Amino acid sequence: HGKTTGRNGLAVFTPELGRLLHDRLRLESALRTALERHELFLVYQPQISLSTHRLVGVEALLRWRSPEFGLVMPNTFIPLAEETGLIVAIGAWCLECACQEIAALQRQVGNTISVAVNLSPSQLHEEHFLETVERALTVSGLIPSSLEVEITERLLMSDSEESLQIVERVQSLGVTTAIDDFGTGFSNMSYITRFKVDRLKIDRSFVSRCLSDANSLAVTTAIIALAHSLNMEVIAEGVESVEQAVMLRALECDSAQGYLFAHPLTLPEITSYSRSMHDFDENTEAPGLWMY
Numbered sequence: 001h002g003k004t005t006g007r008n009g010l011a012v013f014t015p016e017l018g019r020l021l022h023d024r025l026r027l028e029s030a031l032r033t034a035l036e037r038h039e040l041f042l043v044y045q046p047q048i049s050l051s052t053h054r055l056v057g058v059e060a061l062l063r064w065r066s067p068e069f070g071l072v073m074p075n076t077f078i079p080l081a082e083e084t085g086l087i088v089a090i091g092a093w094c095l096e097c098a099c100q101e102i103a104a105l106q107r108q109v110g111n112t113i114s115v116a117v118n119l120s121p122s123q124l125h126e127e128h129f130l131e132t133v134e135r136a137l138t139v140s141g142l143i144p145s146s147l148e149v150e151i152t153e154r155l156l157m158s159d160s161e162e163s164l165q166i167v168e169r170v171q172s173l174g175v176t177t178a179i180d181d182f183g184t185g186f187s188n189m190s191y192i193t194r195f196k197v198d199r200l201k202i203d204r205s206f207v208s209r210c211l212s213d214a215n216s217l218a219v220t221t222a223i224i225a226l227a228h229s230l231n232m233e234v235i236a237e238g239v240e241s242v243e244q245a246v247m248l249r250a251l252e253c254d255s256a257q258g259y260l261f262a263h264p265l266t267l268p269e270i271t272s273y274s275r276s277m278h279d280f281d282e283n284t285e286a287p288g289l290w291m292y
């Protein structure tokens with residue numbers, strides 16, 4: 001990249017750095033109008049029970065179809081949205097859209113799958129956050145227990161008194177909570193006893209190495225034990241192989257999501273996917289071993 005260091009140790013502004021800065025400004029100005037121009041949409045990744053193989057929920061993942069940049073992934077624009085404060089409006093839209101689309105799916109298919117929505121720390125600390133959640137539920141008619149919010153360890157480790165209250169108030173609405181990318185935050189884990197979250201999500205980095213690296217296997221095993229001893233559920237993310245799924249099931253991990261089961265799907269795709277899973281459940285006595 002463009003950051004080079006000069007002889008005296010000072011950063012030098014190279015033409016390449018200038019171009020990067022220019023790209024960033026273009027991206028930022030395009031993001032400012034993305035919401036009103038309806039360029040944002042959600043895709044949904046299935047979450048599968050490892051004991052019953054049923055579809056238990058979906059995670060909503062944000063996408064941006066920009067006329068200028070093409071399909072932009074969240075790792076590119078979420079940090080920008082956080083820095084500019086645009087995340088508050090974008091995050092509120094995600095909550096509303098996810099609740100509406102999954103409530104409609106539930107009515108069409110006749111199931112009660114849950115939807116998990118990712119939250120940025122700054123969204124939670126915004127003064128209207130709880131009203132935003134309540135409105136998303138009321139407008140959509142989604143049962144509160146069908147909504148899960150994913151928060152990060154980063155949020156739980158910082159100014160915990162305020163965070164604790166917000167998490168508790170979200171839970172008092174009947175919404176469930178999960179800690180995303182669990183195990184990557186390191187440092188002080190004492191927050192885990194104060195926040196009564198419902199689920200831990202084992203980060204993909206541990207899952208992807210759990211068959212080849214003894215340390216990752218140890219961490220995965222420990223997270224599952226920790227979750228269960230604190231009466232939490234545990235879900236593994238980024239499951240890509242049957243071997244990983246078999247291993248996680250043997251370790252009594254409750255559920256999993258990842259490319260093995262499905263990539264994130266568009267609304268029409270997830271609707272037909274959940275319909276076929278639902279029909280399968282209805283017509284099958286023991287769905288136990290259809291995949292592995």
Ligand code: C2E
Binds near residue numbers: 237259
């Ligand atoms: P995350 O919440 O940990 O989401 C999981 C990411 O892993 C997703 O990437 C998903 O597509 C990807 N993934 C799922 N299964 C597999 C797999 O088997 N293998 C591999 N290699 N990857 C897999 P995505 O959609 O690009 O999202 C990246 C991150 O962006 C998310 O990480 C989340 O932190 C953030 N994000 C996404 N949507 C939102 C949103 O609506 N709001 C906020 N605040 N953040 C979001």
Ligand code: MG
Binds near residue numbers: 059118150180
């Ligand atoms: Mg997530």
Ligand code: MG
Binds near residue numbers: 180181201203237
């Ligand atoms: Mg995650």
Ligand code: MG
Binds near residue numbers: 181203204237
């Ligand atoms: Mg992750």
